[in-house]
Amino acid sequence: MPKLINSTQPPLKFIPHNFNxxxxxxxxxxxxxxxxxxxxxxxxxxxxxxxxxxxxxxxxxxxxxxxxxxxxxxxxxxxxxxxxxxxxxxxxxxxxxxxxxxxxxxxxxxxxxxxxxxxxxxxxxxxxxxxxxxxxxxxxxxxxxxxxxxxxxxxxxxxxxxxxxxxxxxxxxxxxxxxxxxxxxxxxxxxxxxxxxxxxxxxxxxxxxxxxxxxxxxxTPPWSKLAGLLSKLEADSGLPVQSIAESAKHEPEIYYQRICRLGEYLITEMEEFYRRFYHQDIPTTIVTAETATSNEVLIARLHRLLDKALQVSEKYFGIPAQGNFIDRCRRLEEASWNWIYRDDLPDIDTLPPLRRGLADWVAQEADLRVQHMRLVESFVAVNASYIQEKHSADRFAETALLMFDMLARIQQSTLPGRPRLGLRxxxxxxxxxxxxxxxxxxxxxxxxxxxxxxxxxxxxxxxxxxxxxx
Structure with a gap:
């Protein structure tokens, strides 16, 4: 992810293939x-x-x-x-x-x-x-x-x-x-x-x-490095860091519980963020089937949160909320590009200061607003059963790294390289x-x-x- 854009950009031209x-x-x-x-x-x-x-x-x-x-x-x-x-x-x-x-x-x-x-x-x-x-x-x-x-x-x-x-x-x-x-x-x-x-x-x-x-x-299952990553995510989120005894570092159930705990905390924080600052109607409870597990309730809350985050961007760009999460993300990406990489303007370097200033303003705002979509696109595949049905280091690592991406996007304007947990x-x-x-x-x-x-x-x-x- 690039640094937040501060000015309008030239059009994104097609790059012809030129096999060599x-x-x-x-x-x-x-x-x-x-x-x-x-x-x-x-x-x-x-x-x-x-x-x-x-x-x-x-x-x-x-x-x-x-x-x-x-x-x-x-x-x-x-x-x-x-x-x-x-x-x-x-x-x-x-x-x-x-x-x-x-x-x-x-x-x-x-x-x-x-x-x-x-x-x-x-x-x-x-x-x-x-x-x-x-x-x-x-x-x-x-x-x-x-x-x-x-x-x-x-x-x-x-x-x-x-x-x-x-x-x-x-x-x-x-x-x-x-x-x-x-x-x-x-x-x-x-x-x-x-x-x-x-x-x-x-x-x-x-x-x-x-x-x-x-x-x-x-x-090799990267249990120790996964534990370190979860500790970092807990600390960055404001959660008390959960220590694991050396003898329990290979017990999958502990990692499952930590990921669910961290996920619930992050969802709760983001719900309050969108409720308070973007005026989204997010009830404190969610209606699910009586037989729903706690994990299914958590995923239902996540999907509701993703929908609200996309609505924030869609309202700004004037785009209807149609299709699945992936469809909506792609439309928002294109809408932001249309306002940042302007092919409807002549040479941007020859624009009068007023028009250039307005164009820069639009580009800045578009880039900021599309960040809501960027948070969503990392979680479109998350479901209730992925880590529940198979307690493996691979699946835990994938989920933890998605959480890392989310926190990294929120904390800074550039997305750092993911931590490498082990040879793959x-x-x-x-x-x-x-x-x-x-x-x-x-x-x-x-x-x-x-x-x-x-x-x-x-x-x-x-x-x-x-x-x-x-």
Whole structure:
């Protein structure tokens, strides 16, 4: 997250893809070090092991793709910001290695184009846009109702590029290895468009969508560092720090209780914050089913709080509260960008002082108001059963790190790097490819059925991705 914006900014221009084989080779060479030492070179607590399952399936698909028999899209899960790096490692190293072992002939490089969020260059810097462009990336503004240039570019690459294309159908990372967020329909729609484009060009390639799951695990459960993180969060929140005896540091129930205690305290504080300073109607009690557990009541309060926080931003930007939390977050992000990165103004440096001052004022206010949405987007996947049904260090760590993100956003204008709790491994699984061509042939002459088929394909992809999670 960047420092709070104090002035209006130039428009966010589209960054054309400009694939460069040399840059790809350099990135592949550096990749193991980047994964291990991504943000803090002095702290070796990154990803040290990437395991692939069913990589032979993907190797065979690449062989068919390179032979001109199929086109395919990789629809990969997006739980963490490290996902694109892990996918690059998987595609460029593990898949070719398995292909050699199985006698599958592939042309090199084995690579994919990919779609990424245009907002990544805002908090990471313009260098990231330069790098992603040379790796074959296509930026998209997620909140735009129709980002025509990005969609048309992705559509053209899907049908015509020398590599397949990779897209995260969840639209953003949710911080949970074990939860698939509701999928957006864009991946399914791209699939049907690709079939149409090939049909119009009298080409016979079959079109496939390949589900890919990514999960993360700590090599060794980081109980001690997790205890230290919870102590810091308790202290920063104003809660008495709960000490744990050395003999009890590996007892999951203690961590579960601490996280629930901390979560309830934070929700109570934020409820009062929105009730007092933003005049939100938040009753001190919440009506739930008589059989609801205390954890379910807590999650119900959290979801009510998220809704109120979004309403604060939506009221300011004049946006109706429609759709799920993810939909609402994306619309608010785009609304704030429209008021900060002004493409409706001439050169901002030539504006008269009055207009420039007003534009700066609008940008400052928009950036401040959208921070409510930033608090919400980290918690959209939190539910009542995630840490309750499986008392694991991995799930406790994910939840505690989301709380860390929230407190960090509130305490300072920049979001520091997350604390690294330990060395991790990534497990990447390739699912059963879904034929889009067969579905298109059944509905090609029926517009209404074709529209319905996009929704059905999206739901089937959701089921496939959920089935790949342990």
């Amino acid at each position: 084989l040399l840059i790809l080779r350099l990135m592949q060479w550096w990749l193991p070090l980047v994964l291990r030492f991504r943000t803090r070179p002095w702290l070796p607590a990154g990803i040290v092991d990437i395991q692939g399952e069913n990589a032979e399936v993907l190797a065979q698909l690449y062989q068919q793709f390179q032979a001109g028999k199929i086109r395919f899209l990789l629809a990969f899960r997006h739980p963490e910001v490290e996902d694109p790096l892990c996918m690059l490692y998987f595609i460029s190293r593990i898949v070719p290695q398995v292909a050699r072992q199985k006698g599958i002939q592939l042309q090199y490089p084995v690579h994919s184009h990919f779609v990424y969020d245009r907002g990544m260059t805002i908090w990471a810097g313009n260098w990231l846009g330069w790098l992603f462009s040379r790796l074959g990336g296509v930026p998209i503004r997620r909140g735009r109702r129709l980002d025509r240039q990005a969609i048309q570019t992705a559509r053209d690459l899907f049908a015509n590029a020398q590599f397949p294309i990779a897209v995260a159908p969840e639209g953003g990372n949710n911080g949970h290895s074990g939860i698939v967020s509701p999928l957006e329909p864009g991946v399914a729609q791209l699939g049907f468009w690709c079939v149409e484009d090939l049909h119009k060009a009298n080409r016979t390639e079959a079109v496939m969508i390949v589900p890919v799951s990514i999960q993360y695990r700590y090599v 491994q990534a497990i990447i699984k390739v699912g059963t490819p879904i034929s889009v061509t067969q579905r298109w042939e059944q509905v090609q002459n029926n517009r209404q059925a074709a529209k319905k088929a996009v929704g059905i394909l999206t739901q089937d992809l959701q089921v496939e991705l959920e089935g790949l999670i342990d």
